[in-house]
Amino acid sequence: MARIPTREIVLAGLFAALTAAGAHLKIPLEPVPFTLQPLVVLLGGAVLRPRAAALAQGAYLAAGLLGLPVFARGGGPAYVLQPTFGFLVGFAAAAWAVSMIVHAGRGRGAAKIGVAVAAGLAVLYACGVLGLWLNLAVFQDKAAVFPKVVWGLGGYLALDAVKAGLAVALAPAVRRALAPAGAVGTVTRPAR
Helix, strand or coil, rough: CCCCHHHHHHHHHHHHHHHHHHHHCCCCCCCCCCCCCHHHHHHHHHHHHHHHHHHHHHHHHHHHHHCCCCCCCCCCCCHHHHCCCHHHHHHHHHHHHHHHHCCCCCCCCCHHHHHHHHHHHHHHHHHEEEEEEEHHHCCCCCHHHHHHHHHHHHHHHEEEEEEEEHHHHHHHHHHHCCCCCCCCCCCCCCCC
């Protein structure tokens, strides 16, 4: 098993904490509050390596399920029954997908980051909508409500598209700010 560098663990912790903060910077809409979490998730995917991006969101999810009030409406194991839990699971998948695309091949220009972030947003919504369906159709036996809820997500998708655009715009500056000293624009290898 490959050892995870301390720097990646620290950056993953930073993005886990930023995701928790993003949950509490919210507009309390019903049934789903408007938060800054998707911005942080997509930005984390754009600047972290895939392992660190997934680790950040996995740590955030674990902290909330262990009872820390890091989710928009608290925390605890019962949160898995919330209609929006699929989106929380989707955070790790989306961050990993964005990072995999950004780090594939050469170059990390705005176009590549834009494609990666759009793909990450699609992954996030796929997980979220699946979670909504499971919650409404299976756990609550309200399958008839599901199409109306999905239709209502259109407004959220528009707002999340704005957050995705911000993630694309901020990614180069954040990457430079988080780069190790002397490594801006270069890939450094640890000494053996």
